[in-house]
Amino acid sequence: MSDYIVRPARSADIVGIRNLLQPMVEQRILLGKDLAVLYGAVQEFVVAEADGELIGCGALHVFWEDLGEVRTLLVSDAWLHHGVGRAIVDRLEQNAVTLGLSRLFCLTFEVEFFTRRGFTPIGEQVVDPDVYSQLLRSGDAGVEEFLDLAHVKPNTLGNTRMLKHLN
Numbered sequence: 001m002s003d004y005i006v007r008p009a010r011s012a013d014i015v016g017i018r019n020l021l022q023p024m025v026e027q028r029i030l031l032g033k034d035l036a037v038l039y040g041a042v043q044e045f046v047v048a049e050a051d052g053e054l055i056g057c058g059a060l061h062v063f064w065e066d067l068g069e070v071r072t073l074l075v076s077d078a079w080l081h082h083g084v085g086r087a088i089v090d091r092l093e094q095n096a097v098t099l100g101l102s103r104l105f106c107l108t109f110e111v112e113f114f115t116r117r118g119f120t121p122i123g124e125q126v127v128d129p130d131v132y133s134q135l136l137r138s139g140d141a142g143v144e145e146f147l148d149l150a151h152v153k154p155n156t157l158g159n160t161r162m163l164k165h166l167n
Helices: 011-026 035-040 084-098 111-116 129-135 141-146 150-156
Strands: 005-008 045-050 053-064 067-075 103-108 160-165
Touching: 005 084, 011 035, 011 045, 011 053, 011 067, 045 084, 053 084, 067 084, 084 103, 103 111, 111 160
Parallel strands: 067 103
Antiparallel strands: 005 045, 045 053, 053 067, 103 160
């Protein structure tokens, strides 16, 4: 395997991100995203690239003053177990610190992977009631999953809600 780099995504990467995402959507591991949504979130994404080909991606979505989510993290099958996922999460964590975040959330089937990165499973209430009421208004599916709202339970079935406190 050749070397790879992790870099900020560009708008020209969005179709490639969607193509990486599609098999995971078909397996019902990740939720699908329309191209318009992906283009609108391009600044949240980093991509891993090898020889001009996208081999992985991940996004950092800010929820609140101190809280963000690692979302849409995936690595192509050929590059699994080569440190690509770890490198993407490391870059997203660096971005989170730069933005002033102190906590990162993820919703995942890959509990062992995220546990090795310092994430731990969380219970239901991890923000104070005032922040909770503000977050309820966001309309963002990821925020609703973080809050563990009843109507998103079909999306979260089998997943684990995890949180990491950043240094």
